[in-house]
Amino acid sequence: MKALICYNQNEFKLEEIDRPEIQKDEMLIEMIYTSLCGSDIIKILDPEVKKPAVFGHEVVGRVVKVGKNITRFNLGDVVVAAHHIPCYRCHYCLHGNHSMCRHFKETNIYPGSFCQYIRLSKEHIRYTTFKIPPDSNLLEALFVEPLACCIRAVDRVTFRKDDIFSVVGTGVIGMLFIQLIKLSGGRVVAIELDNDRLSMARFLGADCTINPSNQNIAREIKNITDIGVDIAYSP
Numbered sequence: 001m002k003a004l005i006c007y008n009q010n011e012f013k014l015e016e017i018d019r020p021e022i023q024k025d026e027m028l029i030e031m032i033y034t035s036l037c038g039s040d041i042i043k044i045l046d047p048e049v050k051k052p053a054v055f056g057h058e059v060v061g062r063v064v065k066v067g068k069n070i071t072r073f074n075l076g077d078v079v080v081a082a083h084h085i086p087c088y089r090c091h092y093c094l095h096g097n098h099s100m101c102r103h104f105k106e107t108n109i110y111p112g113s114f115c116q117y118i119r120l121s122k123e124h125i126r127y128t129t130f131k132i133p134p135d136s137n138l139l140e141a142l143f144v145e146p147l148a149c150c151i152r153a154v155d156r157v158t159f160r161k162d163d164i165f166s167v168v169g170t171g172v173i174g175m176l177f178i179q180l181i182k183l184s185g186g187r188v189v190a191i192e193l194d195n196d197r198l199s200m201a202r203f204l205g206a207d208c209t210i211n212p213s214n215q216n217i218a219r220e221i222k223n224i225t226d227i228g229v230d231i232a233y234s235p
């Protein structure tokens with residue numbers, strides 16, 4: 001199968017590698033769509049991250065091989081899958097901080113989504129793989145994993161209707177936050193250096209936008225509220 005191998009931050013090659021084999025509790029997924037996450041870029045740039053490697057973890061794919069113990073999925077199902085799995089038992093997991101869990105950090109899809117086929121382990125199938133209804137927009141389905149991170153962050157804070165959130169940085173994750181906060185009844189101040197992104201933030205519902213390159217953040221926020229924002233996200 002073809003895979004995009006990263007040798008270093010300036011060198012990527014499309015190469016042939018072996019298609020992953022699967023065991024009886026695993027599945028093989030043919031990639032339909034994948035996208036580039038900010039964390040992939042960090043791994044590509046970080047000299048400490050082992051290379052050569054296949055990166056990528058945002059997955060929309062089709063089930064093309066099913067281990068004989070798998071009952072929840074069938075050939076041809078279109079699925080999304082997340083890459084890390086918490087252990088649900090450690091100190092961090094028991095305190096709700098699953099992304100701090102060691103097992104979470106160590107688990108991954110194989111070899112990475114920037115290739116034609118990936119293998120999903122028993123744990124991935126059990127905890128992080130979901131069928132997508134047949135009439136779904138599969139490009140939108142790519143947002144399931146990043147959106148899940150944002151939903152989790154909004155679920156973890158207590159707030160009342162009309163409370164004010166600031167979203168500092170309105171890249172993809174910031175834009176998802178703006179929409180979620182509006183859907184949850186909050187008000188949003190979007191803070192961002194790029195004016196095009198700020199117009200998109202307004203389009204998606206931001207109540208106020210601030211560009212710190214020519215506006216004073218504290219002063220602008222004081223125009224709306226005396227006590228500052230209630231919740232700040234810096235995605």
Ligand SMILES: [Zn+2]
Pocket residue numbers: 037038039057058145146
């Ligand atoms: Zn990601």
Ligand SMILES: [Zn+2]
Pocket residue numbers: 086087088089090091092093094098101102103104
């Ligand atoms: Zn854990």
